[in-house]
Amino acid sequence: MAERRYTKDHEWIELNGAIGTVGITNHAQEQLGDIVFVELPAGGKKLTKGGEAAVVESVKAASEVFAPVSGEVVESNPEVSKNPALVNQAAEAGGWFFKIKVANPKEVSELMDAATYKKFVETQH
Amino acid sequence: MGDTAVHSLRKTPLHALHVELGARMVPFAGYDMPVQYPAGILTEHNHTRAQAGLFDVSHMGQARLYGVAADKAIETLVPGNIVGLALTRIRYTVFTNDQGGILDDLTIGRAGDHLMIVVNAACKEADYEHMRRGLPKGMRLEVLEDRALLALQGPAAEKVMARFAPDAAKLTFMSFASMKVAGLDCTVARSGYTGEDGFEISVPAKHAEVFARKLLAEPEVKPIGLGARDSLRLEAGLCLYGHDLDTTTTPAEGDLGWTIAKRRREEGGFPGDKIILKQLAEGPPRLRVGIKPDGRAPAREGTVVLDGKGKEIGKITSGGFGPTANGPIAMGYVARGKTSIGTQLGLVVRGSTLQAKVAPLPFVPHRYKKA
Structure with missing residues (x-):
């Protein structure tokens, strides 16, 4: 299984060949609370690392999801558009947001690994 | 934080x-x-x-107002009919300023020897000061x-x-x-x-x-x-002070005309009375309405509201997701002439215009236990 990397903005990316699957972390969905709407990027959209990629709305507020790396969106997850609560139920599995054709794989390896992200989350409290 | x-x-x-x-x-x-x-x-x-x-x-702030004719006295600060308030009854009203704006919304209840007053947390110190300064001598405000x-x-x-x-x-x-x-x-x-x-x-x-x-x-x-x-x-279509109501909104604009009884409309005698009563008689320049986005995306407070031709006609003051309504819901102010139920609106969310309509309030029927 491919290794997952994490951002300080609480996104995860898993690289399979040139395609990265992106979502928000379980910690992020816990912080957001009940998610009621997700706006995902359309296939073909070019994203820049750190730029706005998607929007997730909880009952309380709207939050931006940033592109963990640069690249072109291959597809977005129709299941989370139909059922945004899936992000609460399975943020790091079936609740993924979109797949991206990664421009520079080095941008992925530079992100935090699971252990580093876990420590990062702990320092946030 | x-x-x-x-x-x-x-x-x-x-x-x-x-x-x-x-x-x-x-x-x-x-x-x-x-x-x-x-x-x-x-x-x-x-x-x-x-x-x-x-x-x-x-x-929230709880206070008791004691004094002879405390009801008549507090009517100089609120447009509600407090003199006509029966024993044990509670009324929703607002403190207004000289421009007709709303300083806070509150409830007043009549007990045997005092009026029970409940005000918003964020405004309570200012409200107490407003009452102490604005009410005649002989009135005593007891903050609980x-x-x-x-x-x-x-x-x-x-x-x-x-x-x-x-x-x-x-x-x-x-x-x-x-x-x-x-x-x-x-x-x-x-x-x-x-x-x-x-x-x-x-x-x-x-x-x-x-x-x-x-x-x-x-x-x-x-x-x-x-x-x-x-x-x-x-x-429930209820206002949150500081969002749906503030010093720039009048009771007429806030669709709170129902809180101002016939006698108060005839007599006036509350801050901003001329402005408010004129708006009630002629229609206010803008009105608080319910707004229902057509799609699933919520439109939050501050969202610009457009008319069918793309002209800015107002702003959302409360907006989010209604779990019982099962979709996005909002309230906001729109210009006169655009307030009837079903009027097509545009909401500017993240640079795109989402379609919406003026909707009846409340979004979910009240289930009060009325007499």
């Missing part, structure tokens, strides 16, 4: 209980308050509509600092309250009485801000936690945070 700000936040008598229950605490109106418990906002919202929710509203305020809301609220205070079940919507509840000296009002039947119970602060635990031990009752309080009141 700034640490210094957190340390200076005030705590209600139920603060330790909220923390023990696992609440996520946030600053609100100078208090450290529970925004949600582990169940989450959706579950808390739905539980209140289905059973009974317990809300800590102790941050040593009382908590709990709201029990939902269809099972009556059944639960009757176990602790049989007389509470006899109250009708917007009436109140002093009574023993679970052996404690309380003031119980049949009121609330969720659109559901329910009670607001003023209880001595030192007994508040024990009392809250007794209510929470009932099978129908769960603790509910500010998050669900907001989605419940928005579905």
Whole structure:
């Protein structure tokens, strides 16, 4: 299984060949609370690392999801558009947001690994 | 979240209980308050509509106004008919300023020898000062600092309250009485801000936690945070001061004409009366309306509202997701001529224009226990 990397903005990316699957972390969905709407990027959209990629709305507020790396969106997850609560139920599995054709794989390896992200989350409290 | 700000936040008598229950605490109106418990906002919202929710509203200001003709005196500050308020009855009204703007919304109840006044947490010090300065000599304002305020809301609220205070079940919507509840000296009002039947119970602060635990031990009752309080009141079409109402909105613009009785319209005699009464007679330049986005994306406070031709005609003042309405809902101000139900609107969300319509309020029917 491919290794997952994490951002300080609480996104995860898993690289399979040139395609990265992106979502928000379980910690992020816990912080957001009940998610009621997700706006995902359309296939073909070019994203820049750190730029706005998607929007997730909880009952309380709207939050931006940033592109963990640069690249072109291959597809977005129709299941989370139909059922945004899936992000609460399975943020790091079936609740993924979109797949991206990664421009520079080095941008992925530079992100935090699971252990580093876990420590990062702990320092946030 | 700034640490210094957190340390200076005030705590209600139920603060330790909220923390023990696992609440996520946030600053609100100078208090450290529970925004949600582990169940989450959706579950808390739905539980209140289905059973009974317990809300800590102790941050709100409770005061008693004593004095001869206190009713006539307070009418110089509010447009509501307080002189005509019957014993044990409560009325919703607003403090206005000389420009007709709203300083706060509040409730006034008539007890035997005083008026019971409940105001918003964020405005309470200013409201007390406003009353002390604006009311004639001989009036005495007693601020009840040593009382908590709990709201029990939902269809099972009556059944639960009757176990602790049989007389509470006899109250009708917007009436109140002093009574023993679970052996404690309380003031119980049949009121609330969720659109559901329910009670607001003023209880001595030192007994508040024990009392809250007794209510929470009932099978129908769960603790509910500010998050669900907001989605419940928005579905009920009720205004949140500082958002839907403020010093720039008049009661006429805020669609609160129903709070101003015929006699007050004829006589005036409250701050901003000329401006407000003219707007009520001729129609205000803008009006608070319900707004229903056509799609699933919520439109939040501050969203610009466009008419069908793309011209800016207003702003959303409360907006989010209605769990019972099962979709996005909002309230906001739109220009005169664009206020009728079904009027097509555009909402500017993240650079795109979402379609929406003027919708009737409330989004979810009220279920008050009226006389």
